[in-house]
Amino acid sequence: MNLFKYSSPSSFYGVVGKMIPWLAWSAAILFVAGLYIGFFVAPSDTQQSEAYRIMFIHVPTSILSMFIYLVMAGYAAIGLIFNTRLSSMMASALAPTGALLTFISLWTGAFWGKPMWGTWWVWDARLTSELILMFLYFGFIALHSSIDDPRRADRASALLAIIGSVNVPIIYFSVQWWNTLHQGATVKLTGTSMHIAMQQGMYTMILAVWLYAITVSLMRVRNIILERECKAQWVSELPEIRR
Amino acid sequence: MNWSDFFAMNGYALYVWGSYGMALLALLIEIIVVRRKGIAVLRRLRIVRNTEDTVL
Numbered sequence: 444m445n446l447f448k449y450s451s452p453s454s455f456y457g458v459v460g461k462m463i464p465w466l467a468w469s470a471a472i473l474f475v476a477g478l479y480i481g482f483f484v485a486p487s488d489t490q491q492s493e494a495y496r497i498m499f500i501h502v503p504t505s506i507l508s509m510f511i512y513l514v515m516a517g518y519a520a521i522g523l524i525f526n527t528r529l530s531s532m533m534a535s536a537l538a539p540t541g542a543l544l545t546f547i548s549l550w551t552g553a554f555w556g557k558p559m560w561g562t563w564w565v566w567d568a569r570l571t572s573e574l575i576l577m578f579l580y581f582g583f584i585a586l587h588s589s590i591d592d593p594r595r596a597d598r599a600s601a602l603l604a605i606i607g608s609v610n611v612p613i614i615y616f617s618v619q620w621w622n623t624l625h626q627g628a629t630v631k632l633t634g635t636s637m638h639i640a641m642q643q644g645m646y647t648m649i650l651a652v653w654l655y656a657i658t659v660s661l662m663r664v665r666n667i668i669l670e671r672e673c674k675a676q677w678v679s680e681l682p683e684i685r686r
Numbered sequence: 687m688n689w690s691d692f693f694a695m696n697g698y699a700l701y702v703w704g705s706y707g708m709a710l711l712a713l714l715i716e717i718i719v720v721r722r723k724g725i726a727v728l729r730r731l732r733i734v735r736n737t738e739d740t741v742l
Contacts, residue, residue: 487696494698497705504709543716551705558701655713662720669727673734684731 452529452668453677459661466661470654477647485640494558499644501551503652504544508576509611511541511656515583516608519601531597532671534604535587536664540656542580549573560624568617569625572610579607593671 449455481499488495515537522531552570553563564570583600590596618627629637630645637645672678679685695702 482692492698493695494701496695496702500705500709540716543712547709547712550708554701554705554708558698659716659720662724666720666724666727669724669731673731678731679735679738683728684735 450527450529452532452672453675455529456665456668459665463658463661466654466658470651470658473647473651473654477644477651480640480647481644485644486638491559494555495641497551497555498641499648501548501555502645503649504551505548505573506649507652507656508541508545508548508573509614510653511537511544512576512579512604512611513608515541516604519597519604522597523601523605528594528597528671529668531594531601532664532667533660534583534597534601536660536667537656538580538583538587539663540660542577542584544652544656545573545577545580549577556624565624567623567625568621569614569623572614572617575610576614579603579610582607 449458477499481496485496485499487493515534518530518537519534521527522529522534549570552573556565557563583604586603587596587600590599617623618625629635630642635642669678693699693703
């Protein structure tokens, strides 16, 4: 089996098209299961009452906002080093989803901060570095769209993505390195004090958001492939274009 | 537990539903935008192909 077969945009386009419905349904089922556990199985919190239920959307979107950035920077770096256009297209496809999840993380954080801390926003290290993450995504998207030649745009924005990735460990460790209003990690390698149903709900929602991000990025990368390969013979021979 | 208690979220309704509402809205908008973009790209490529067919 040739491992590099699917690294060509034409075969990748076809395979991904077949995967999308399966991924989308898996994500939908996990969302329903995760929300069911989060709202109906997990008990009320002794300190935060029902407000803690924001966690089931806040934690998954926050984790994925950082993880997607690293994946995006990784694809961009591979595209830069090995000159593979599909890798750069993947980086471009991930950026809007990453930005959106960062926005949801900040929004839900504000809506959790207001009842618990008494403020929507505070310039502490965790919140500020997460806000910078959103601007890095915006910068990546803006820089890419400001350069006409797509391969040059790939290289310039790859450099931005790689340099910007230093921000991700800063976000992650900010609660240890500085005194933040934001709490530290509740789930650690050494264990957690969280109720088992709360953990199950959170992990299910992390998987759901993860699968959502994969699905929507693959949908977007197919659009990008068609746009950027529009002169290629295989595109004009696609059944959805021939009809 | 009844439904009005559920939606009241023990006084935290604004914060809980404000969070989930915005998350749902954002994800739905993203899906719609990506799908519409896909339809538009395919339509444009189809037009390009058909005009090439008639010209050549």
